[in-house]
Amino acid sequence: MAFALRDFRREDFETLWSIDQRCFPPGISYTRLELKFYMHRRGAFTLVVEKAAPELAPETVGFIVAEAGRGGVGHIITIDVLPAVRRYGVGSKLLTAAEDRLRGANCHSVFLETAVDNKTALSFYKRHRYLLMKTVPRYYSNGVDAFILQKDLLSQKGAS
Numbered sequence: 001m002a003f004a005l006r007d008f009r010r011e012d013f014e015t016l017w018s019i020d021q022r023c024f025p026p027g028i029s030y031t032r033l034e035l036k037f038y039m040h041r042r043g044a045f046t047l048v049v050e051k052a053a054p055e056l057a058p059e060t061v062g063f064i065v066a067e068a069g070r071g072g073v074g075h076i077i078t079i080d081v082l083p084a085v086r087r088y089g090v091g092s093k094l095l096t097a098a099e100d101r102l103r104g105a106n107c108h109s110v111f112l113e114t115a116v117d118n119k120t121a122l123s124f125y126k127r128h129r130y131l132l133m134k135t136v137p138r139y140y141s142n143g144v145d146a147f148i149l150q151k152d153l154l155s156q157k158g159a160s
């Protein structure tokens with residue numbers, strides 16, 4: 001399968017929101033308003049991956065929303081890959097591109113939140129050398145705790 005990365009276009013929004021609904025359980029997935037809010041924050045950007053196949057229209061299969069915050073600290077807001085194309089490197093393509101973009105915006109580190117029971121995400125971020133900083137009790141509206149993970153962007157590049 002061939003996958004291509006590109007910047008978000010306004011007409012992608014509904015597709016991205018529906019991908020988010022399929023990637024996260026209720027209480028963790030975003031409402032349209034929440035997703036729009038995060039995507040439009042100062043310093044925020046969204047990258048999209050499309051699956052390309054000869055003679056077929058490109059299909060959006062994943063996206064990442066991140067923001068370059070004040071003080072040189074980046075934030076991964078969400079990363080979503082459709083179940084059918086997981087373990088093909090799409091998530092890594094999105095995360096690596098977002099980290100590069102954050103470095104370009106003078107971020108020295110990046111952090112994110114993930115549910116403590118999201119084993120897939122924890123393996124994925126471990127592979128990308130994120131470190132556990134702390135636990136936030138009942139972070140999500142469904143009562144689940146969050147881990148805050150962080151990565152130094154200046155000394156760590158890529159997954160391995």
Ligand SMILES: CC(C)(COP(=O)(O)OP(=O)(O)OC[C@H]1O[C@@H](n2cnc3c(N)ncnc32)[C@H](O)[C@@H]1OP(=O)(O)O)[C@@H](O)C(=O)NCCC(=O)NCCS
Nearest residue numbers: 023079080081086087088089090091092120121123124127
């Ligand atoms: C987490 C997520 C983005 C990973 O996307 P992906 O395209 O499958 O990731 P990759 O193919 O780039 O995986 C890279 C590495 O991460 C690890 N990994 C990914 N999925 C894994 C799984 N289900 N079990 C164990 N390790 C896993 C592996 O080390 C993998 O490398 P490998 O396939 O060579 O073993 C995707 O599973 C997803 O969208 N999940 C739902 C939403 C979510 O939980 N997002 C993260 C929380 S914000």
